[in-house]
Amino acid sequence: MVDLANNAAVESGNIEVKNTTCYMCACRCGIRVTLRDGVVRYIQGNPDHPLNKGVLCAKGSSGIMKQYSPARLTKPLKRKPGSDRGANEFVEISWEEAFKTMEERLRAIRASDPKKFALFTGRDQMQALTGLFARQFGTPNYAAHGGFCSVNMAAGMIYTIGGSFWEFGGPDLDRAHLFVMLGTAEDHHSNPMKMAISKFKRDGGRFISINPIRTGYSAIADEWIPIKPGTDGALLLALINEIIQTGLYDRDFLVRYSNAAQLINVNAASDDFGMFVRTSEVPPPGVIHPQDQLWWDRHTNTPVQTHSEGADPYLLGDFRLDDGTPVKPAFQLLAERVTDNTPEWAEQITGIPAATIRRLAHEMGVIARDETIELPIAWTDAWGKEHAAVTGNPVAFHAMRGLAAHSNGFQTIRALGILMSLLGTIDRPGGFRHKAPFPRPIPPCPKTPNGPQDVRPNEPLHGMPLGWPADPNDLFVDADGEPLRIDKGFSWEYPLSVHGLMHNVITNAWRGDPYPIDTLLIFMANMAWNSTMNTVAVRDMLNDKNPNGEYKIPFLIVCDAFQSEMVSFADLVLPDTSYLERHDVMSMLDRPISEFDGPVDSVRIPVVPPMGQCKPFQEVLVELGGRLNLPAFTHKDGTRKFKNYPDFVINYETEPGSGIGFLAGWRGKNGDQFMKGEPNPKQWEMYEKNNCVFHYELPKSYQYMRNWNAGYLEWARHHRLTRYVDPINIHIYSEVLQKFRLAAQGKYPGKKPPQRLRQRVEKYFDPLPFYYEPLESQLTDTALYPLNAVTQRPMAMYHSWDSQNAWLRQIHAHNYLFVNPKTARAQDIADGGWLWVESMHGKVRCMCRYSEAVEPGTVWTWNAIGKQSGAWNLEPGSNEANKGFLLNHVISEELPPHADGAHISNSDPVTGQAGWYDVRVRIYKAGADEEKVTSPQFNTLKPVPGQSGRKSWLAFFAGGKK
Amino acid sequence: MTQLALVIDLNVCVGCHACVTSCKQWNTSGAAGPMSDDNPYGPEPTGTFFNRVQTFEVGEFPNTDTIHFPKSCLHCEDPPCVPVCPTGASYKRKEDGIVLVDYDKCIGCKYCSWACPYGAREIDEHQKVMKKCTLCVDRIYSPALPEAERIPACVMACPTNARLFGDIHDSESEVSVAIRERGGYALQPEWGTHPANHYLPRHKTKMHIHEDELVRVDNPLKKEGFPPHDPREPALDDIN
């Protein structure tokens, strides 16, 4: 008899249990891995981890199938001489040969023109290291995937409230009563959001989802409000309008903690038009945000310095300073801005009935005003006023790519930040809460180089590869105002592109615009497939040659753990390890996993040895850094500074003796310090002993109102999270944006946009949020292409990563286009039938699935399920290739030529955020005689040397005896 | 008498499939494993799973509900699959009500799967025996595991805590309370199988705003109501 309850037999073998951090998506849950006889037997959520508290998602629970996937690369490879890129023909080489090849090539580039080396990375979690490497190398051409992910969310929020969603902040669902979620992909944020929503609902909270599609989290919303994609800005402005009209805003909060009451010069003729009037000309030293703006005091009816004792400023009104300057409070300008943005106006744009919009505003406002939370936590604000309690208005929001991935996303997200501020919900209980190292100044301090002189042979880059422009003179442009980065980031085309524009790198490099590059190093980004727009053309570009026979992008290095479509285009392939095989840090210098109550960082520690010759990419960079004698990686005498990556993590300091390194926990010789302190040789061991995580819980009085919390700001400065202790007032009105607008008008001193871009900058750098139709829609014949097409994230898949996962691919083997039955029937398309979805850029043939959970003007599919035949070591004929498809083929990386230029990125004009969800399409039935496979199709890839064979069936049983 | 069961809260299930793969990874290397997969890297991949999450749409746009619906063996109190088994391989444990299959006795005739209205049983195409959810019987009593982890793998993984586990015959257990207080129901009650597993329905929190709440004493617009005045401006007061 087999007694399934008898576990003695199966728990035989050598059992080991090790903690590390998951990497099946970007969520970074703590995991506990059980090995049996050295084979991964079970991966569970670590119950002692602050992020996931023991839970784990479908991806995390399928890590075994990723670890032992036949798609893994195990040997360094070089393209077979004579074969084309994309043919996937490689020969095995040694690591030494790989390093030598890179060393020679990169050394020569660095000695001549470092910007000819470009390093772009996907959803990696080591930007602290990759950014450092790029900077040390001296190239500005570095970014991670943020530009095509959610930079609008980061920039829009950080330029408004000094913090953002997900890694840097989020909704406090523990205390919220109303939760409004707008356009959120289920991977942002994953398990903690699931845990929080569930608890929130059980506690009786009301959850409203605003989304064109009802899947995932939206499924369990108490109310689903379908909206047309790209129109959230109109909705938010109408909500702002209604909340101002009904007086449901938190006046006290706005007055004290935002610039709403600050007076703005409204003399259109003045060079300072639209700027705050200030009492001082030059900010005092050591201050980044001097508190020298004016209020118009109601009591004395005079202008007074902000936060003057006893003053109570007008929020509305129209005033004149003694020198005759007409001024208005920022709030007055906001009120004027939204006057016409009525719910009726928004109904026409969003498809949401005006009555629903009003009701939504009332629900938000009434809950915020009437269900106030008061916590008996005394704190002192930055102006010295003592508060006996922390109060909060329990309305919380969450939003992500649904707002961000539109070319109007930045202003939309500004509107969201302002709505959240009007309701008085910033870093307060029940509202939005920051996570360390945020809040940071608006904008944060790091700056990019700002001219060609900052890129010099054999020198580190002068400036950070990515930074936060505070005014036009921070832009990285040449004397003509033209771009200096390969992706044209930080140029007048996309001035606040704080995460770069990875989606334009290949196209720009291929075109040699602004200049040709030599070597492109791509780390774990599938730029020949789902991570690029315009996939077919981009693949051709990767394989395109000059008349002299040299590739237009001469050398392409790809580092990945798996045989992605991108790997097939590489000249040199570096096999990365799996997440279970390496050291990693979720660093405070990058995107830590902080909680609302304080900073948290964490690590990965290998639980199994690397497979084959896999080498962590970090080790590659540390090795290359040494070989190329990059200063941070080399001693003065030219010898290598760090033995390996773990050694680097312990010993690297941002500046000699700064005490700031990659890990914040257990610093100092004995590990008794945190955030700042000498390197600790036992730091890894201490992390290992502590569930791979360091968590510092702030004193209660530092946990709220951190933008203005004197105690917290002092604490943050003392621990070097920030440089300044100035309060971080909310930018209801963005003077930063106004500076760019003034420059476009020829007013602001310094850099000016090139003539062709002046109108663009002037229009989109509006200091107050406004709604405009996404750029692509403006340039599309929407009568011909009436529908919006977007993608959603399946919760059991992360981008393209999991089609090689034997368990997860059973859940999502291929994808359908989801269409409202009304829309489909109008085209005579059957449920399950084949159809074409076509934009002005391209078309895709796929299968239709009727859905009542999508608004009729939108069609959608799951992201990145479709695969090239043979990629990821799947058999030719697999569902992913024959029935799966990418929507990317109908999305362009560039807008059609128009007034702003011939090659303007399909991106937000402020931030360069890829406008993934702006595409307009039409659908029509595929002919009965057409082949029943998705189109386009590509060549079938053969496995590469070093890959294990694909088994025709599996009966996985880890180690032990059965 | 104990009857262990899962109570699945559809009100919070977001359909993430965590229960599906956490079950698979625990059980494939556990007492019930291996759980085979065919064409794992080829066309139409298909394998043995004890638990699946399905999706249903209820209603018509815009009044649509998307229901994520996890389904595994319901461990019926009167399991129709057990008496039909010709070999006695399928049995219901007296001590805790878990319905199990003895792989050594199973002849792979599949009759039990026919006799289950819920489609909860799956034959392992390579081991050729019938398999199904064991409620992680090799976990829940395992002295090798910390006490807090002696629960089914799916319950431990579920990020929304949508899966409750306990004894439905104990009126004070978490699962009994949930069933009693939150409208727990059984699937296909028409067959009298008395499933031990229950489901908790969707519950929608609504808000009602009385119009009085919009006429507010604390309306901040009152403070802005009188624009600043210049005392030098003429007034009626100056005239009479």
Added chain:
Amino acid sequence: MNPALSVVFLTTLIGAGQGLFVAMYVAQAGGAMGALPVQDGVRFYALGSALSLLLLGGGLLASFFHLGHPERAWRAVAMWRTSWLSREVIALPAFMAAVFVYGALHYLGWNDNLFGAASPGGGWTYVAGGVGVLLCITLFVCTGMIYACIKFIEEWHTPFTLINFTLLGVASGFVLATGFSAFAAPALVKFFGAWAITLTLVALIFRAASLLRNKRIRHMSNLQTAIGVKHTKIQQKAQGAMGGSFNTREFFHGKSALFLRSVKWIFLVLTFVAPVPLLWLALSSGAAALFVLAHLVQFIGLIAERWFFFAQAKHPQNLYYQTIS
């Protein structure tokens, strides 16, 4: 349900084997009562029993193909108290043994009358045959009840299942007996032929009645009860697996409604309509080949009938496996 050929052959073959045995026993009883001519023990009964055993053995063999672990088939006798399948597993070999004994007694001529010459039908073969008939009935009941006892497969959960399994088995056995007697006992051809036609037509009546009944079933289970949501419009979008699962392979035949309808008419024609004129023609012409043809046509019809029997059954689990995406 997805019809398993092993089970289709099992039930049709043993049905015919059972029917043939019944036909023989009826003939023997008729002989004993003087209503029918008495037949040769070896040529008719022993050979007939062998033929019956061949069919029963074929069915048994087919059934092994249904098992994941045929080597453990012996275990299936264990649960006879609760399981109709277990009972069938006992009844089939028991019946086969009875047929064997019956045939052997005939072959050996051991037919001493137990009750004296005055009581016709008192011989050993009569007793063995009587036991055989009881076991035959038991087997029909077991086989039918395997399906009829599953209350939520409503197409099966009806007395018709039992009746049809029995009638179709007996009818096919009589058709076979008619053909067999053309070789082995020409004197019984007309008797068997007449009963074959009669039983076939009676079977048609009951089979048609069951078709009518099944057409009008309003299934107790629907998506509302399956997932417990009260709404008239519920549609599945995903079943959690896109490459198929045991649930899609075992319970769906994957054939179109047209195919199903065609199979229905084919089996109605081949099982019930075509054999009648063929038998009539055979009886009137005496052409032995026509008897064989009638039997073959009907047996093919029966395979289609049994396929349809499975395919028509809608298992409530199918509610959970309607759509992928």
